Amino acid sequence: LAKTTQPISMDSYEGQEVNITCSHNNIATNDYITWYQQFPSQGPRFIIQGYKTKVTNEVASLFIPADRKSSTLSLPRVSLSDTAVYYCLVGGYNFNKFYFGSGTKLNVKP
Amino acid sequence: EAGVAQSPRYKIIEKRQSVAFWCNPISGHATLYWYQQILGQGPKLLIQFQNNGVVDDSQLPKDRFSAERLKGVDSTLKIQPAKLEDSAVYLCASSLDTRLAEQFFGPGTRLTVL
Numbered sequence: 760l761a762k763t764t765q766p767i768s769m770d771s772y773e774g775q776e777v778n779i780t781c782s783h784n785n786i787a788t789n790d791y792i793t794w795y796q797q798f799p800s801q802g803p804r805f806i807i808q809g810y811k812t813k814v815t816n817e818v819a820s821l822f823i824p825a826d827r828k829s830s831t832l833s834l835p836r837v838s839l840s841d842t843a844v845y846y847c848l849v850g851g852y853n854f855n856k857f858y859f860g861s862g863t864k865l866n867v868k869p
Numbered sequence: 870e871a872g873v874a875q876s877p878r879y880k881i882i883e884k885r886q887s888v889a890f891w892c893n894p895i896s897g898h899a900t901l902y903w904y905q906q907i908l909g910q911g912p913k914l915l916i917q918f919q920n921n922g923v924v925d926d927s928q929l930p931k932d933r934f935s936a937e938r939l940k941g942v943d944s945t946l947k948i949q950p951a952k953l954e955d956s957a958v959y960l961c962a963s964s965l966d967t968r969l970a971e972q973f974f975g976p977g978t979r980l981t982v983l
Binding site for chain 2: 853
């Protein structure tokens with residue numbers, strides 16, 4: 760399983776766009792990139808998944824460059840309720856296996 | 870639709886005691902996962918079932934941990950005997966399939982070993 764590197768923590772203010780970048784230099788051809796969100800005392804929750812270029816859903820966008828060695832999760836106009844830990848995962852094609860790193864703790868301030 | 874159910878939510882035991890956690894996945898989900906999450910770390914996969922067969926248990930400490938998924942639905946994770954380092958949140962998740970499938974997590978069981 761390819762491992763990932765993310766910033767340990769980030770601060771932002773309400774209404775700002777937040778970009779969290781993840782490095783995955785050893786990504787395999789079949790690997791997909793998936794992001795999960797985890798609030799305290801809850802299990803992680805799926806945010807978005809992609810393979811290349813750009814994916815957008817109702818809560819986030821995922822940007823993946825051509826070499827796929829990194830990816831960026833973009834959260835538009837964050838609110839206090841977006842304060843959480845965000846995990847970047849790589850894998851999934853074979854038996855849906857992923858590796859959770861330590862994640863990025865996002866702190867949104869008023 | 871009902872989510873992944875886990876019980877108990879909290880458990881406190883002394884070292885060398887045994888403990889069991891129960892998980893009921895989302896109806897129709899063939900794949901079930903047990904994760905261990907130590908404070909400040911990301912979840913670590915302990916075991917993955919596809920229906921009632923084990924897909925991956927490479928990170929399960931088999932000398933003390935065991936898990937089963939009878940009839941391919943509910944699952945139980947047991948620790949016997951528990952050690953102090955087993956203090957963690959044990960998360961159960963399920964997914965519809967085994968390829969690129971969204972995993973739905975339960976609320977977890979917080980275990981404290983004294």
